[in-house]
Amino acid sequence: MIAATHLQGLFLKNGLPVVAAAAVAAISTAGAASVTLLDEDDVVHPPHYPWRHQGYFSSFDHAALRRGFQVYRQVCASCHSLQYIRFRELVGVTHTTQEVKDMAQDVDVLDGPNDIGEMFERPGKPYDVMPSPYPNKETGRAANGGAYPPDLSLMVKARHNGADYVMALLTGYCEAPAGKEMMPGLYYNPYFPGGAISMPPPLQDAGVEYEDGTEATISQQARDIAQFLSWTAEPESEDRKKNACKYLTVLAFMALSAGYYKRWKWSPLKTRQIAYVKGTHGASLH
């Protein structure tokens, strides 16, 4: 309020340029503030990678999704949950129905209560969610030096340029620069805000063995898991794109026919000619 009155005063006294100058000053101060904030955050922005699935008409690379899921299961799942994904959602995306059934069956799921009020364990079913590594957040924190490994289902949506970020984070571990003190249990990663992350570098060359023979370098695994996590964050995206193609085609036809119909209906009115002929009225009376 005070600022507004102040600006109004400036406007009345000195006209527009002063106000404009004040506004520019205000904006640049705000800009400087946010830049300082980022400097303090000590973060490197990830480069943009050409993800195949980000095109308007392109689908996921499903072989990469399958490899990415393998990386999740064999590496990330020991610390991170994937609680919004059910086994059955993998059917037709990365695995066949039978593969998914077998995979789910290997997991013990806590169910119940049964008739006598007790919880019991049963083999997993395709409708179960992915098993979480820890029974609760506290256990997760205790096992990781106080930092809870966040759920990965929506991670790609939860960070700016999520897929790029995951790729850069996983491949970005390096020696801390001279002068940067690292507390024990923290690892230097320039892509993580602050530079010190509690996640030890999770990927190693040949850390997994891909069944399709792809060489499992760190960057290959990071690329695959980044694509898999893009899928988990938006499993419906392919259906949505496919539907958009259908709907937009039909809409285009409807727009064309509506336009044609409108011109057809209006053509008698738009093309009629009204003529007033002077003097004939009086003449015909006499």
Ligand code: HEC
């Ligand atoms: C040894 C346990 C462990 C493993 C294995 C692990 N992580 Fe983590 N991860 C963590 C912890 C702990 C954090 C929290 C870090 C923090 O807040 O400092 C974390 C955080 C993250 C974050 C979030 C970073 C942010 O911006 O907040 C991402 C993304 C992530 N991990 C991805 C992965 C992926 C992908 C894998 C598998 C390739 C993986 N992690 C394997 C422990 C692990």
